[in-house]
Amino acid sequence: MPFNTQKLARKGAQAVTALLLTAALPAHAAWNQLNLPRGVTPASRDAYDLHMLALWICTVIGVLVFAVLIYAMVMFRKSKGAVAAKFTHSTMAEVIWTTLPTLILVFLAYETAPAMIRIEDTRNSEMTIRITGYQWKWQYEYVGQNVSFFSTLAQTSNTARQLGSGEDPYQIENYLLEVDKPLVVPVGTKIRYLLTSNDVNHAWWVIDLSVKRDAIAGYINEGWFTIDKPGTYRGQCAELCGKDHGFMPIVVEALPKAEFDAWLASQQAPAT
């Protein structure tokens, strides 16, 4: 990307939005949650960079157009004695403001295409995980490793989320974003995932990995990610799948390679 001022951009976006909404806010609103996270995979960084590029282009155009509008609204008021001009068109102006957006969009498409090709390129993956959506849980299967398990909403969240449970969500750690058994993956490894569903459509989405693909019965969708930082990454089902659609989170635990191998071995042991 020829656009490397992300930090500045992030600060700028926050400042603009802060100004827009200051008046309406409770004192403790989430100021650190205004923008897309940069994430930990090549795809998420591509997405973030393109997002910021588009956001800035839109912001600049928006500021210019709005400035012209506001200027017109202030300067050409009837109450200030403005007399209407008679012009009804200007071929020059119209050619310019048709061509300019076209050029900007061509530029955007040109910047996007390489990222799109990278994101769809699942070749040379080092391991494959098959993910199956169920109402309302996920199944993870390490293809060829003889490891397979389900991952469902953690019991603490599940109790608290019931209507009239009387429990305070703020007292639950990672409320609605915790599972009984997370997907464990190694860092620095190109992981291909195969996605399908056992019933209705679901979508597997972890924002820090920038993976979002629909899980559809009868289809096997594929994608990939390479996580470059150990950590726990959380996401949710992103396609309406029935009453508990909001309650089938995704937790991905990325471990250093050696730790992952040990974990995998420990999972394989009882299976044999």
Add this chain to the structure above:
Amino acid sequence: MTTITQGHAAQDHAHDSHGPGHGLSRWLFTTNHKDIGTLYLVFALVMLFIGGAMALIIRAELFQPGLQFVNPEFFNQMTSMHALIMVFGMIMPAFVGFANWMIPMMIGAPDMALPRLNNWSFWILPFAGTILLSTLFMEGGGPAAGWTMYPPLVLQSGNSLAFAIFAIHLLGMSSILGAINIIVTVMNMRAPGMTLLKMPMFVWTWLITAYLLILVMPVLAGGVTMLLTDRFFGTSFFQAAGGGDPVLFQHIFWFFGHPEVYIIILPSFGIISQIIPAFSRKPLFGYSSMVYATAGIAFLSCIVWAHHMFTVGMPLAGEMFFMMSTMLIAIPTAVKVFNWTATMWRGSLSFETPMLFAVAFLFLFAIGGFSGVMMAIAPVDFQYHDTYFIVAHFHYVLVPGALFAAIGGAYFWLPKWTGHMYDEKLGKIHFWLSAVSVNILFFPQHFLGLAGMPRRIPDYATQFADWNAVSSIGAFVFGFSQLMFVYIVVKCVRGGAKATAQVWDNPEGLEWTVPSPAPYHTFDEPPLVR
């Protein structure tokens, strides 16, 4: 047509023998375009509050994390029904109401071309709306799979699905009949001298919209019929287990669904194109490029549908095509915004309530347009898709977009319809309450989406709590502000300062040449246009 009205047929029908009927039968049996226009508008207003109440249930539940008021099943019914009611029951009928009232007067026609069909196309609506709403009280509840009704989920619905689908068939039929009527009227009933390129922009946008309706509503009807047979008659159009294809439905739905969003927004563009020149005291800038831009948008809207489906696993070439065709729509849309700006440039502006709504439309629709361009970028759309970012996007184009255009249009033509000026002071208060609260309501939803909150969830992680609370506060202020609109309209119908024929400061258009209120029959003798 015009020769008939000029012949002695017109003499035989003395005006007083053709006045409005009395009591309920006036509204049941009317074939008068003004009566039917009023019926459409009142129906839309009622539906606005029913759909709005559902939205407030949603926002009340989302005010805090945890489930406080409704269970997830009912929450899903609310999100689905809110959308169905607002799209098919509120905003589309509202614009058909404007078309009924204004198109004959704008083109100098005595009425719509097919008056009995007109009556029928309206009277389908209350029945369809009632059937749709009644599903909420049936066993299993109303549709809960989203207004998009994706299979296989929707096929898990109870028997009430059959009623919902029947209601959609009826609503679609009503739209098609209305569209036929508009096309026939515009094509045949224009006053002498009113060539196509002299028609007001509102008429142009509706003509193009009507063609879009006829193109895509039957596709939706086909899609939901296949759902019906899949659910009740054992077919497998969309069930993988029987050899069907769940993604096929998404293609069918969005081949209807994307043009549908332009069916909603093009008449809004038309209304804005009437209001801005009137209060700029200057003709619309770039009339012919506006017409071409409208036609261009309509064409492009038919070849972009799969941008709603970037995550279904399309081939790379498909993603590229739909990304670029989607971006193309930004060009004619930008042209329109620039032309409106240029109309105001060096005008003589005043800011009565209709103009305030029109100007707010320009700013806020543009914000929705910008997020639209961002979402066209497929690799980033993987992050935006099915989050609150898209909820913010389409509400920006539908609420401060389409709904503001409709409200602005109502203020603009109310004096013509009723013969009274509305209360300008109250109108301005209504505007400022709406314009501020709509941003408090929807702007934070951008942040929620970017931070990772999926749409259509009844409960959320605590990190999303603050912006949801802000959004809900905005929702309640916005919702209750609209009660003011009802008060202002009722007050205006019942009395107020007498409106002149012109109402505003010398606006352009044939509707301003007839008295206010517009007589029950206008243009029995076609006017001569320039």
